[in-house]
Amino acid sequence: MPRALLARTRNCMLIVIGLTVTGAGCASTGVNKGDFNLVSYQEEWQLGAQLEQDIEQQLPVINDGPALAYLTRLGTRIVTQTELAQAPWEFHIVADPRINAFNIPGGHVYVNTGLFQAADNVAELTGVLAHEISHGVARHGTEQLSKAYGFNIVASLALGSNPPLYQQLVTQIVGAGTFAKFGRDAEREADELGVIYMYGAGYDPHGMVTMFQELMSQRQREPNSVEQFFASHPLTEERIRNVRARIESLEPRANLIMEDAEFDAIRRRLSRYNR
Numbered sequence: 001m002p003r004a005l006l007a008r009t010r011n012c013m014l015i016v017i018g019l020t021v022t023g024a025g026c027a028s029t030g031v032n033k034g035d036f037n038l039v040s041y042q043e044e045w046q047l048g049a050q051l052e053q054d055i056e057q058q059l060p061v062i063n064d065g066p067a068l069a070y071l072t073r074l075g076t077r078i079v080t081q082t083e084l085a086q087a088p089w090e091f092h093i094v095a096d097p098r099i100n101a102f103n104i105p106g107g108h109v110y111v112n113t114g115l116f117q118a119a120d121n122v123a124e125l126t127g128v129l130a131h132e133i134s135h136g137v138a139r140h141g142t143e144q145l146s147k148a149y150g151f152n153i154v155a156s157l158a159l160g161s162n163p164p165l166y167q168q169l170v171t172q173i174v175g176a177g178t179f180a181k182f183g184r185d186a187e188r189e190a191d192e193l194g195v196i197y198m199y200g201a202g203y204d205p206h207g208m209v210t211m212f213q214e215l216m217s218q219r220q221r222e223p224n225s226v227e228q229f230f231a232s233h234p235l236t237e238e239r240i241r242n243v244r245a246r247i248e249s250l251e252p253r254a255n256l257i258m259e260d261a262e263f264d265a266i267r268r269r270l271s272r273y274n275r
């Protein structure tokens with residue numbers, strides 16, 4: 001067993017010993033196997049529903065039928081590849097020219113209009129989308145809350161019984177365009193899962209590589225436009241190399257989608273929000 005995994009398993013066992021009464025703790029199967037999380041799926045989905053309502057009051061979430069239908073179709077194709085395929089995911093578009101996307105608990109994914117403009121094709125847009133969905137499937141947000149707040153988190157977030165902490169989360173999402181600031185391990189896992197889900201859904205995962213490269217060069221040209229994304233998802237050349245290597249390990253597959261006709265029309269449609 002690799003040392004990191006061994007350490008994680010050991011942590012998890014120690015925590016489980018203390019947790020047998022509540023039944024919360026570590027997932028035993030799937031992507032989250034062995035991970036420590038005190039928030040149940042049900043609580044996570046409740047939290048997401050509540051956050052969604054409050055975010056909508058404070059962020060310029062747009063209600064553009066064709067654009068939302070398009071994003072939802074892309075997102076659903078990715079989600080279908082995951083172990084949370086049956087969950088009610090929801091995709092939202094924020095009128096904001098900065099290049100950003102984020103996931104909050106309970107299957108909500110937000111994409112800025114700026115990301116549509118920065119992507120050259122559907123595979124690039126889907127690269128970031130798949131990465132965000134992967135953070136959600138891997139439950140990185142609630143894992144981080146569990147580590148930071150321990151047992152209190154269960155009582156405090158369920159049904160909003162801890163307004164200060166809840167408000168802090170809303171403020172962070174609205175102000176910083178992120179639910180959590182992820183570390184290297186979470187980023188690596190989200191990249192790796194994202195590549196697998198894209199490939200499974202029939203999208204060319206090289207789109208993730210070229211989108212990341214675009215983000216890196218955008219940081220040189222116009223740092224403000226990607227500041228939020230980089231603050232919450234540390235992006236490095238090493239990450240891009242790892243994604244490339246992961247893609248090379250996959251069986252070559254014909255007809256992976258890089259472009260689709262609708263992407264340009266939707267991008268043009270959303271460009272008015274970026275002026």
Ligand SMILES: [Zn+2]
Nearest residue numbers: 182187190233
């Ligand atoms: Zn990330």
